[in-house]
Amino acid sequence: MISDEMVQAYRRDGVIVVPEVLNQATLARPIFDEIVRSPAVIDILSKLIGPGLRLHGSKLNMKSAQYGSPVEWHQDWAFYPHTNDDILAIGVLLDDCDLENGPMLVIPGSHTGKEVWNHHGEDGRFAGLIDPDLIQDEIKCAVPCMGKAGSMSFHHVRALHGSATNTSDRPRNLLLYEVAASDAWPLMGVKDFDEFDSRLLAGGSIISPRLTDVPVRMPLPPAKRQGSIYETQSASKKSYFTRAA
Numbered sequence: 001m002i003s004d005e006m007v008q009a010y011r012r013d014g015v016i017v018v019p020e021v022l023n024q025a026t027l028a029r030p031i032f033d034e035i036v037r038s039p040a041v042i043d044i045l046s047k048l049i050g051p052g053l054r055l056h057g058s059k060l061n062m063k064s065a066q067y068g069s070p071v072e073w074h075q076d077w078a079f080y081p082h083t084n085d086d087i088l089a090i091g092v093l094l095d096d097c098d099l100e101n102g103p104m105l106v107i108p109g110s111h112t113g114k115e116v117w118n119h120h121g122e123d124g125r126f127a128g129l130i131d132p133d134l135i136q137d138e139i140k141c142a143v144p145c146m147g148k149a150g151s152m153s154f155h156h157v158r159a160l161h162g163s164a165t166n167t168s169d170r171p172r173n174l175l176l177y178e179v180a181a182s183d184a185w186p187l188m189g190v191k192d193f194d195e196f197d198s199r200l201l202a203g204g205s206i207i208s209p210r211l212t213d214v215p216v217r218m219p220l221p222p223a224k225r226q227g228s229i230y231e232t233q234s235a236s237k238k239s240y241f242t243r244a245a
Contacts (some may be wrong), residue, residue: 052203
């Protein structure tokens with residue numbers, strides 16, 4: 001499904017876009033659990049992460065025409081650090097995506113740093129975003145993840161990314177899956193082991209987490225408005241992207 005060159009690009013840049021992984025028939029009746037478990041997606045994930053795979057979470061990011069709110073610059077790693085960082089997010093484009101309707105912007109190579117950016121606010125609480133004044137040079141290098149509906153982006157959990165307001169007259173809906181190597185365990189703990197294992201996509205149960213030397217900053221104390229990424233980021237006085245009036 002993907003070439004060795006695309007695998008190498010993911011290792012180097014922390015992000016790739018695979019054109020039209022899903023056909024229009026699937027998009028017309030998306031069964032979300034089936035998508036992430038489909039042979040085409042598992043094949044890509046196995047090449048990028050390895051043979052043992054677990055679904056960490058999933059959500060819809062919906063940007064309505066001429067409004068859809070921006071997502072400030074952040075790393076997914078700040079929200080859910082694990083024992084190792086063989087983790088990525090899949091962005092399934094449910095609509096054609098171009099520069100006008102708020103594509104995800106990713107900074108190539110930002111996943112390789114030896115530090116994790118500070119995602120806490122002035123009050124010391126987790127804010128879910130990075131002060132944009134601290135990453136001006138990095139922002140200049142950002143690239144958009146664009147494509148036809150059915151295409152998928154794959155970005156590393158430590159890749160720095162965000163997205164602007166949807167200024168077009170078209171929606172931009174994105175189905176997101178967070179997938180981890182099965183031997184990556186969340187540092188915030190596992191409350192229900194049976195439920196945890198029910199999210200295995202490939203490979204067997206793992207009770208020996210793989211520990212690697214990765215930078216970690218815990219998302220604690222939690223944001224005052226802990227919830228969706230929009231709610232978590234709303235408490236910050238700093239922003240980079242222009243919001244719709």
